Amino acid sequence: MTFNPDINLIAAAMDRIIPPMGDLEGAGGLGLAPEVIERSKTDDRFWLALQTVYASLNAPGNFGMLDGEQQDAALSAIESETPDAFGFWLDVVYTVYYMQPRVHQRLGWHGRTPQPDGNQMPPWNESVLANIRTRAPFWKQV
Amino acid sequence: MHPAMSDQTHDPNRTADVLIIGAGASGGAAAAWLSEAGFDVVCLEQGHWQDAATYPTADADYEFKQMSSWSYNPNVRKLPEDYPVNTSDSPINPVMFNGVGGSTIMWAAHTPRFHPSDFRVKTLDGVADDWPISYQDIEPWYDLNDGIMGCAGIAGDPANPPRSPRPMPPIPIGHDGEMIAAAFERLGWHWWPSDNYVNSVRFGEGRDACNFCGHNLMGCYQRAKSSTDLNYWPRAINHGAELRTGCRVSEITTDSSGRATGARYFDSEGNTQHQSARSVIMASNGVGTPRLLLMSKSDAHPNGLANGSRLVGKNLMFHAFAIVAGVFPEHKEPWVGPLANIIQSQEFYETDPNNDFSRGYTFQMNRGQGPGWTARGGFSDRVPWGKDHHSVMDQRFRNTVGFGIIGDDLPEEHNTVTLDPNLKDSSGLPSPKINYALSDNSRRMMIHAIDKGTEVLKEAGATEVTVDPLMRESGWHLLGTARMGNDPERSVVDANGQSHEVDNLFIIDGSVFVTGAAVNPTPTIQALALRTADYIVNQRQDLKG
Numbered sequence: 001m002t003f004n005p006d007i008n009l010i011a012a013a014m015d016r017i018i019p020p021m022g023d024l025e026g027a028g029g030l031g032l033a034p035e036v037i038e039r040s041k042t043d044d045r046f047w048l049a050l051q052t053v054y055a056s057l058n059a060p061g062n063f064g065m066l067d068g069e070q071q072d073a074a075l076s077a078i079e080s081e082t083p084d085a086f087g088f089w090l091d092v093v094y095t096v097y098y099m100q101p102r103v104h105q106r107l108g109w110h111g112r113t114p115q116p117d118g119n120q121m122p123p124w125n126e127s128v129l130a131n132i133r134t135r136a137p138f139w140k141q142v
Numbered sequence: 143m144h145p146a147m148s149d150q151t152h153d154p155n156r157t158a159d160v161l162i163i164g165a166g167a168s169g170g171a172a173a174a175w176l177s178e179a180g181f182d183v184v185c186l187e188q189g190h191w192q193d194a195a196t197y198p199t200a201d202a203d204y205e206f207k208q209m210s211s212w213s214y215n216p217n218v219r220k221l222p223e224d225y226p227v228n229t230s231d232s233p234i235n236p237v238m239f240n241g242v243g244g245s246t247i248m249w250a251a252h253t254p255r256f257h258p259s260d261f262r263v264k265t266l267d268g269v270a271d272d273w274p275i276s277y278q279d280i281e282p283w284y285d286l287n288d289g290i291m292g293c294a295g296i297a298g299d300p301a302n303p304p305r306s307p308r309p310m311p312p313i314p315i316g317h318d319g320e321m322i323a324a325a326f327e328r329l330g331w332h333w334w335p336s337d338n339y340v341n342s343v344r345f346g347e348g349r350d351a352c353n354f355c356g357h358n359l360m361g362c363y364q365r366a367k368s369s370t371d372l373n374y375w376p377r378a379i380n381h382g383a384e385l386r387t388g389c390r391v392s393e394i395t396t397d398s399s400g401r402a403t404g405a406r407y408f409d410s411e412g413n414t415q416h417q418s419a420r421s422v423i424m425a426s427n428g429v430g431t432p433r434l435l436l437m438s439k440s441d442a443h444p445n446g447l448a449n450g451s452r453l454v455g456k457n458l459m460f461h462a463f464a465i466v467a468g469v470f471p472e473h474k475e476p477w478v479g480p481l482a483n484i485i486q487s488q489e490f491y492e493t494d495p496n497n498d499f500s501r502g503y504t505f506q507m508n509r510g511q512g513p514g515w516t517a518r519g520g521f522s523d524r525v526p527w528g529k530d531h532h533s534v535m536d537q538r539f540r541n542t543v544g545f546g547i548i549g550d551d552l553p554e555e556h557n558t559v560t561l562d563p564n565l566k567d568s569s570g571l572p573s574p575k576i577n578y579a580l581s582d583n584s585r586r587m588m589i590h591a592i593d594k595g596t597e598v599l600k601e602a603g604a605t606e607v608t609v610d611p612l613m614r615e616s617g618w619h620l621l622g623t624a625r626m627g628n629d630p631e632r633s634v635v636d637a638n639g640q641s642h643e644v645d646n647l648f649i650i651d652g653s654v655f656v657t658g659a660a661v662n663p664t665p666t667i668q669a670l671a672l673r674t675a676d677y678i679v680n681q682r683q684d685l686k687g
């Protein structure tokens with residue numbers, strides 16, 4: 001059977017997972033639910049996890065109709081009932097969220113792939129060895 | 143394309159002098175040494191060449207690839223050239239890479255040496271066994287390997303015997319490294335800049351200096367991190383060695399007298415082939431080698447090849463590996479600089495009679511990686527979801543540095559690699575099954591280490607310390623499963639890596655380790671591989687056609 005999750009429902013849950021912060025919307029409000037679904041398809045662990053979490057979100061009681069605290073309680077229940085699946089789902093939500101340039105900006109991170117520029121470091125400075133160099137050799141002779 | 147990526151095919155009439163199984167750290171070193179000495183070398187490697195320009199850190203989604211197609215756990219990566227490993231009875235997952243360069247494609251390239259005492263633990267401490275060789279026996283091979291792989295570091299470490307000048311100056315240790323070093327000094331504890339096979343300056347053909355990107359576990363885009371596809375293999379191929387990729391060995395074949403005759407393998411099209419050879423060298427790592435030996439049963443070797451001692455696959459050592467990380471009040475930018483190529487402390491390396499454990503451990507300073515990695519758990523557990531997510535994430539991402547703690551993991555026969563009766567790889571061959579339990583000695587050692595690690599992080603100013611007492615994805619050191627020794631009843635190979643039972647079979651990977659020491663093993667693996675190759679060159683000219 002094909003699995004066609006309701007994007008709005010997943011987005012609502014993602015907003016509770018990573019809520020808005022200042023000007024920045026939550027993980028759902030940023031429109032990342034479709035990417036979470038697409039990326040989950042590339043790995044069985046993530047795809048099964050999404051289906052497991054979704055089945056609970058979609059259970060009678062309708063997650064979308066709950067208030068924020070109730071939604072958190074529902075997510076906590078899913079987490080304790082299916083910890084592995086919930087964990088894999090979190091990994092995908094977190095990773096997709098932290099791939100976003102707007103999120104990097106908020107973190108104050110340079111927000112680019114590390115290549116080819118890399119990062120700058122102060123050069124090696126041998127004077128830091130001044131103290132430790134005074135220690136006598138202490139390796140065990142055999 | 144790598145210049146050395148030649149397309150070589152099977153010649154059914156060729157009998158190689160030496161057939162090497164596996165093109166990783168040890169296989170590359172031996173292939174270069176033997177081909178330079180005029181031996182006809184063929185290597186069969188189940189994986190493929192890698193192209194540094196396509197390593198994932200050049201892509202915006204590299205943090206997703208880190209937990210899927212570029213995971214260092216083969217059970218997660220699931221490439222056709224990977225074999226699954228049953229880890230249901232192990233608290234530690236073996237991790238590796240299968241391709242030209244082997245696990246050096248993914249390694250951190252932190253390259254300390256064993257201490258002289260590591261070779262004499264029975265004599266000194268009454269535990270495990272002594273090695274049949276000493277530190278002095280392999281010292282020249284360490285030096286040679288440091289020069290070829292390219293070592294950045296500085297001689298003069300008081301915790302280790304004097305060593306020759308390093309070919310490159312150390313990788314800068316950064317302000318975070320200086321902060322931790324100062325804390326060690328205030329406590330009166332040892333520290334020293336790590337030796338690393340990472341370029342601090344341009345070194346080796348086409349290899350740049352490190353650009354401090356912080357992500358060398360998914361292949362090094364700069365080729366600043368050394369891996370054997372960049373140095374030993376081009377050298378070997380230039381001297382006539384043939385490296386056949388996409389070729390998975392299923393059996394080492396033997397004649398009626400039990401001597402090795404070559405290997406049967408699946409070629410890159412899935413056809414069964416046989417490569418004849420006058421000798422065989424196993425370089426498939428501490429899991430792959432026992433797996434293949436156990437798969438190579440015959441009338442002459444009913445327990446598996448070279449397994450009269452029944453020690454093939456036993457005494458598996460991983461190293462006990464814990465993480466202790468400190469959250470600091472001020473920003474540290476821990477994504478700047480290589481992950482694990484900073485400083486180390488060996489204050490607690492040797493057995494101390496005041497402790498309730500034998501042997502000791504090394505602190506290896508670690509930095510963080512990207513934000514996805516941090517949120518997923520990074521140094522400790524996942525960042526919580528919900529209302530506290532942002533505050534915890536901000537703290538951990540910007541302000542955390544810590545230690546990997548490597549504890550000496552002594553051999554125990556019940557820690558094993560066996561053949562799984564059900565699980566198979568993509569060629570239908572039995573997968574390895576790991577049975578492993580952390581010893582009481584290691585457990586007590588890690589309690590001590592975590593306590594001391596916490597002390598130094600607090601001394602450095604950490605306001606919070608997180609601990610992972612036994613990291614699950616830490617089986618990067620695969621050791622002990624075909625140990626060396628003088629007694630054929632108590633070991634699989636002799637001091638030269640030659641099988642006690644099969645005089646034309648050699649083992650050169652981490653399987654031959656008698657003990658694990660408390661350091662990363664690869665310089666020792668490669669030094670032993672070169673030493674065995676040199677033994678063949680000098681003492682086994684009979685293997686040359």
Ligand SMILES: Cc1cc2nc3c(=O)[nH]c(=O)nc-3n(C[C@H](O)[C@H](O)[C@H](O)COP(=O)(O)OP(=O)(O)OC[C@H]3O[C@@H](n4cnc5c(N)ncnc54)[C@H](O)[C@@H]3O)c2cc1C
Nearest residue numbers: 164166167168188240241244245250251252391651662664
């Ligand atoms: C993430 C990570 C970090 C690490 N960091 C460090 C570090 O900082 N310092 C350090 O010293 N060590 C480190 N290591 C360990 C280091 O990479 C290994 O010790 C080293 O590569 C082992 O060398 P080897 O030759 O024994 O095996 P490998 O390098 O693993 O090579 C074995 C090769 O054999 C091939 N093979 C296996 N079975 C078959 C078969 N049936 N047919 C054909 N080919 C086969 C495999 O495909 C593979 O390419 C790290 C490893 C990992 C994974």
